Amino acid sequence: MLAFTIRRLFEALVVMLTVALLAFVLFRYVGDPVSQMVGQDTSLEDRTRLRLELGLDDPVYIQFARFVGNAVRFDFGISYQVKQPVTRLIAERMPATIELALAAALFAVALGIPMGVYTGIHRDSWLSKLFLTVSLIGISLPTFLIGILLIYIFAVWLNVLPSFGRGDTIPIGFWRTGLLTASGLKALVLPAITLGLFQMTLVTRLVRSEMLEVLRTDYIKFARARGLPERAINFGHALRNTLVPVITVIGLQLGSIIAFAIITETVFQWPGMGLMFIQAVQHADIPVMAAYLLLVAFLFVLINFIVDLIYVRIDPRIRILRRGA
Amino acid sequence: MPDSVLSVRDLRVGFATRHGTLVAVDGVSFDIAPGEVLGVVGESGAGKSLTGAAVIGLIEAPGRITSGEVWLAGRRIDTLGAEAMRKVRGRRIGMVFQDPLTSLNPLYRIGDQIVETIRAHANVSEDTARERAIALLQEAGIQGARARIDSYPHEFSGGMRQRVVLALALCAEPDLLIADEPTTALDVSIQAQIIALLKRLCRERGTAVMLITHDMGVIAETADRVAVMYAGRIVEIGPVREVLRNPRHPYTKGLMGAIPTIAARTGRLVQIPGAMPRLAAIPTGCAFHPRCSQAFDRCYSERPERMPAGAAEAACWLFAEPTRVHA
Numbered sequence: 129m130l131a132f133t134i135r136r137l138f139e140a141l142v143v144m145l146t147v148a149l150l151a152f153v154l155f156r157y158v159g160d161p162v163s164q165m166v167g168q169d170t171s172l173e174d175r176t177r178l179r180l181e182l183g184l185d186d187p188v189y190i191q192f193a194r195f196v197g198n199a200v201r202f203d204f205g206i207s208y209q210v211k212q213p214v215t216r217l218i219a220e221r222m223p224a225t226i227e228l229a230l231a232a233a234l235f236a237v238a239l240g241i242p243m244g245v246y247t248g249i250h251r252d253s254w255l256s257k258l259f260l261t262v263s264l265i266g267i268s269l270p271t272f273l274i275g276i277l278l279i280y281i282f283a284v285w286l287n288v289l290p291s292f293g294r295g296d297t298i299p300i301g302f303w304r305t306g307l308l309t310a311s312g313l314k315a316l317v318l319p320a321i322t323l324g325l326f327q328m329t330l331v332t333r334l335v336r337s338e339m340l341e342v343l344r345t346d347y348i349k350f351a352r353a354r355g356l357p358e359r360a361i362n363f364g365h366a367l368r369n370t371l372v373p374v375i376t377v378i379g380l381q382l383g384s385i386i387a388f389a390i391i392t393e394t395v396f397q398w399p400g401m402g403l404m405f406i407q408a409v410q411h412a413d414i415p416v417m418a419a420y421l422l423l424v425a426f427l428f429v430l431i432n433f434i435v436d437l438i439y440v441r442i443d444p445r446i447r448i449l450r451r452g453a
Numbered sequence: 454m455p456d457s458v459l460s461v462r463d464l465r466v467g468f469a470t471r472h473g474t475l476v477a478v479d480g481v482s483f484d485i486a487p488g489e490v491l492g493v494v495g496e497s498g499a500g501k502s503l504t505g506a507a508v509i510g511l512i513e514a515p516g517r518i519t520s521g522e523v524w525l526a527g528r529r530i531d532t533l534g535a536e537a538m539r540k541v542r543g544r545r546i547g548m549v550f551q552d553p554l555t556s557l558n559p560l561y562r563i564g565d566q567i568v569e570t571i572r573a574h575a576n577v578s579e580d581t582a583r584e585r586a587i588a589l590l591q592e593a594g595i596q597g598a599r600a601r602i603d604s605y606p607h608e609f610s611g612g613m614r615q616r617v618v619l620a621l622a623l624c625a626e627p628d629l630l631i632a633d634e635p636t637t638a639l640d641v642s643i644q645a646q647i648i649a650l651l652k653r654l655c656r657e658r659g660t661a662v663m664l665i666t667h668d669m670g671v672i673a674e675t676a677d678r679v680a681v682m683y684a685g686r687i688v689e690i691g692p693v694r695e696v697l698r699n700p701r702h703p704y705t706k707g708l709m710g711a712i713p714t715i716a717a718r719t720g721r722l723v724q725i726p727g728a729m730p731r732l733a734a735i736p737t738g739c740a741f742h743p744r745c746s747q748a749f750d751r752c753y754s755e756r757p758e759r760m761p762a763g764a765a766e767a768a769c770w771l772f773a774e775p776t777r778v779h780a
């Protein structure tokens with residue numbers, strides 16, 4: 129288990145360094161950092177001095193090492209556009225994105241798993257067919273269209289939910305949460321559904337196909353032959369055996385949810401990192417873009433790592449394999 | 454037979470297809486007395502597994518029992534509702550499937566699976582059920598059962614897992630055990646041990662057994678009576694010595710002729726020239742006639758029912774008494 133954890137950590141490190149290299153190249157070579165920082169009328173001497181101060185004349189590997197060293201200390205430099213430390217910008221924006229992503233994931237799982245189980249068990253019922261048809265819509269409509277449709281129905285037409293923004297937030301330390309106010313919760317509903325619909329569809333279909341597979345296995349037949357109640361068979365024996373692939377996918381999807389939040393945040397003007405990234409792209413704000421890239425990669429890697437640890441808790445066979453490895 | 458544990462009457466199992474119903478089990482009748490071991494043999498596709506599945510009520514769609522009756526200790530069970538039938542399964546009829554290696558849920562400790570089964574059928578505490586499980590595992594030949602009860606299936610060898618499966622199938626003390634090729638998937642070297650264990654556990658409990666197998670050696674050693682199936686029907690049924698030593702039906706003769714000595718344990722049913730017909734193309738008259746060297750006119754048009762043949766019964770016109778022949 130320890131060897132496994134260490135190997136995984138090492139792999140994660142390699143991934144992070146690769147992404148850091150990309151971010152560094154972006155930062156260092158797309159446009160000239162100095163001319164981004166100074167005004168049109170700065171003298172050549174001033175520019176050279178700044179260049180020296182920033183260490184931009186050092187060998188590339190030293191610059192890269194410095195970049196990584198700074199990143200590890202969460203120092204991503206100053207935003208070209210708003211002239212504030214990037215770290216502060218991110219700290220302001222991250223809670224909004226994380227809360228949105230978790231709400232979307234919760235929505236996807238809380239609806240997707242029961243629907244998947246139901247459609248797996250009652251293959252031919254009309255309700256299953258309805259679920260699958262609806263889920264087809266979830267897969268085929270683009271996110272922004274779903275967002276706009278939801279805004280049209282619930283904000284414009286029924287006028288029950290807000291169409292943009294995050295509502296009121298309350299600070300808990302550096303974290304501003306929208307989960308503790310009524311307006312914050314209301315504001316969360318439409319973006320979370322928009323962002324989570326695709327994942328919900330994915331979870332439904334995945335759980336369904338896994339259930340169909342597992343229900344055909346010998347141990348389910350044997351469980352029936354032992355006279356176990358249907359509920360124990362479906363939820364105890366069958367569902368649990370579908371969980372390893374389901375958790376993998378949900379975990380990986382959580383990463384994509386955060387990445388795809390860009391679109392949803394734009395549609396709903398949700399003040400998260402995705403919106404920040406879009407604004408950074410519009411203004412060629414390289415430090416912010418580089419930091420966002422690193423952060424999303426880090427979240428991906430972190431989630432992957434956690435998913436791996438959860439696996440081991442669910443499936444005892446993996447424990448043995450890993451012990452041997 | 455009123456004192457039978459199991460009584461199957463004229464059982465038919467069919468599959469509804471686009472081209473009509475395929476009949477896979479066709480008018481099967483047999484009885485099993487308390488504590489008796491009935492061997493069921495026949496080539497692949499003869500309908501052995503389906504007959505077992507029909508008895509325990511686990512035929513999967515699109516298959517279904519199209520007619521006939523199944524009686525368990527004097528109570529008709531093929532008409533029971535889902536919940537009533539669930540209570541029969543495990544508690545009154547146990548079942549062991551073809552592949553013991555995949556019969557256990559890989560994610561649950563074996564003890565939990567046994568305890569769960571015991572408690573699904575008896576109102577006992579977790580601790581009581583656990584003690585019973587340990588005792589049962591011990592009886593099933595798991596050394597150090599108390600220590601191993603919390604192991605996962607993959608921590609056991611194939612033979613050991615089969616012992617666990619047997620313990621599971623018997624843990625609610627059924628009156629009848631259906632064992633569908635319980636050793637086919639196992640190493641030859643441990644097959645005999647498992648059969649011996651099955652025999653011992655069932656004899657001690659007075660559990661009757663329906664033992665489906667391809668292994669004539671196993672039948673000879675284990676069964677009291679044997680039923681030979683061909684194309685969905687029982688073609689011969691009788692006391693095991695009688696049928697093995699003195700087979701009457703030409704198909705049974707073919708099967709026996711194919712085995713040099715039982716002791717040699719070659720076991721597998723060897724080919725009789727030709728192949729068993731597909732369900733969609735079962736010949737008229739006696740289904741065996743295209744492969745039968747003794748076939749005569751009547752075999753082509755009329756289907757033989759079972760009739761006395763020595764101490765056994767055979768479904769073959771060779772045993773028709775002259776008086777029973779209608780013009």
Ligand SMILES: Nc1ncnc2c1ncn2[C@@H]1O[C@H](COP(=O)(O)OP(=O)(O)OP(=O)(O)O)[C@@H](O)[C@H]1O
Nearest residue numbers: 468477496497498499500501502503504515516732
């Ligand atoms: N789902 C199904 N659809 C159509 N036909 C089926 C289905 N399941 C079984 N059959 C047919 O029913 C017949 C009897 O099958 P069964 O499994 O009872 O044979 P068996 O005697 O147990 O054979 P084996 O020795 O190979 O286990 C076979 O011809 C098989 O093809």
Ligand code: SF4
Nearest residue numbers: 739742745752769770
């Ligand atoms: S009935 Fe005829 S064809 Fe069938 S086994 Fe007997 S002799 Fe052969």
Ligand SMILES: [Mg+2]
Nearest residue numbers: 501502503633
């Ligand atoms: Mg079979």
